[in-house]
Amino acid sequence: MTNPLCSQIQRWHDQLTPTMEIMRRLAGSTEHQFLELGEKLQDFALRSSLISTTARNLVELVAGSESAELTNRLRRLFSDMDDYLGRVSAQGGQSCSTLEQIMVQLDNVVQPLEGFQKMDKALRMLSISTKIESARLGELGAGFTTLAMDVEKLSQAVSEKSAGIMIQRQSLTQLINNNLEMVRSTEAHQYADAHAILATTGNNLGTLEQMNSACSETGNQVGLISEEISADIGTVVSSMQFHDITRQQIEHVIEALEKLQQHTCTAMEGSGEACPGLVAETGDICELQTAQMRHAADQLTKATQAILDSMQDIGAKQTQISRDLQQALMGNSSSAEKSLLDTMEQEMHQVTRILQSCDQADQELAGAMQKVTGTMANIGGFVSDIEAVGTEIDLIALNAQIKAAHTGTQGAALGVLAEAIKRLSLDAVTQTEAVSSTLLAINAITAQMEDQSFLSGEGNLHQVAEMEQEARQIISALSGINRSLLQQLSSLASTSESLADDINSTTASIHVHEEVQQQTEQSLHALEQIYSEARAQVPASSEFRDNLRHMEQRYTMDSERMIHEMLAARHGVRLSLQKQQESSGSGSEYGDNVDLF
């Protein structure tokens, strides 16, 4: 075989062997890398799905029924405490008013008591005058000495009883003043403090709700991003299949080149007459396979680039999730949330302490009112005694008048004294009536106050204790939820950060397309060189056009047949592939690449 064309064919034949070797390596070498990538993708998808599930749980935790119920219960409790405080405050005001009324009434007692003191003086003077007159009359006035003694005793009785009433009144005034001071002080400070604390606690609860709401929003955001990640993973799954599709295409190219080699071997064993035809055939096959190979490599590069893009997208989204979660964690964790709940617990404790203090004040008030009642009874006793003194004065006056009448004209002065004693008895009745009516008024007021007092008694103390216990329970439950929230947030943040890092590092390590492109370029360079040299020797044959028609059945993939068609068009041949392609897809609801029979 001395024909130069034949020598050229031999050279091409030899050149094809290492080129095909590169292609074989190319077809088999990427499998491992794609499998590894597939494993990582599965791992990423699983971890992403877990993040999504945890995020959903997190949303349920902070925005679910349990959390809402606890928050509502706490709000109701604040409202109950506020109502309670309102009633305590109103009661305090009423108590003050009542005590002030009693004070007014006690002032009313002063005048009659002064009247009693005057009566005492008058009685003492009358007693002395009676004694003097009795001494002047001698034996005739002997009976008046006893009368003077009786008047003196009455004077002492009036003095003692009125002094007793005065002491009791002062004691009452002191007691009421003290209670008024206590009630006013409670009103001025504690109620105001409790209202302020309740308002602050309500604000704190609002802040907690806002934090939880922000956290819930983050959870929902994570869920949305996770859905996008799922779509990205779907794109990766689609692109990953191009590894197998490209492998098949390269195998088809190798198959075609192997046949060319066999053909040249067989032909060159002959006389060499077939060499021009072989050159044309070599050009034809290399032209077609160059296009196929280039397309296969481009397809794999595009698919890998799509994988890279999707993975970068997933990585970026995962980084976004991590950042969102870190922010949510910073907003909810550190000391913020813990101190908020601790503060709320302390505030609840303060409020209940105030409520208990109010109860204590009311207990003291109730005790004071009992003392008022007791003192009023004592005063009542003194008043009765003075009433009796008044009656006795009346009797003594009558007795004195009778004795004076018996004494005749010499006892005229004693008659005058008897008249004076009689007037004093009338004064005594008037003064005791004044004191009595004041005491009755005070009694009516205290009785009314006892009826009004709603706080005194064990029931209210229980109510306050129950409110505090419920507040503790709710805050403890909220703390539990928030502990769990923090744990989940922390876990989510670290999981998503670690996932983002892994995805980003995996993405950075994907170079398969570059390696494929590099090896493809080597084999393409060889093929193009052979094709170029062959075409320079012998142009494309008319058989090539026929071959293009016949070869259309060999290429089963759409993409391969499209290249075939494109090349045929370049050589002025019209194939029916496009028509077949259009009819191949059913356009079903599942997509153009799906047919259900």
Add this chain to the structure above:
Amino acid sequence: MAKLIMTADDSASVRQMVSFTLKQAGYDVVEAVDGKDALTKLGTQKVDMLITDLNMPNLDGIGLIKGVRGGSLNKFIPIVMLTTESQDSRKAEGKAAGATGWIVKPFKPEQLIAVVKKVLG
């Protein structure tokens, strides 16, 4: 209990993606490396569905479908061909052999799951 689907493909990476997609949707998956391996496994194991490639060594997809339809244990299961082949003539061949459906690679996960749900009822 999750339904069991067999995937037969000589490409490990395609098997991996099919299994991943199906498992994510809650199905159990058993893999076969070619038609012969699939037929052997289907002789003793009842599955709910078969997803097979067309071009495989030892026994291709058409041969596998014929073997399954000619057997007894999995005779009536839905069989979907998942292949790069898109020619109508090959589809007709698959349909004649007893294929239930035909999906041309590359598939999108949601497409595959929609088809599986459809054919499994």
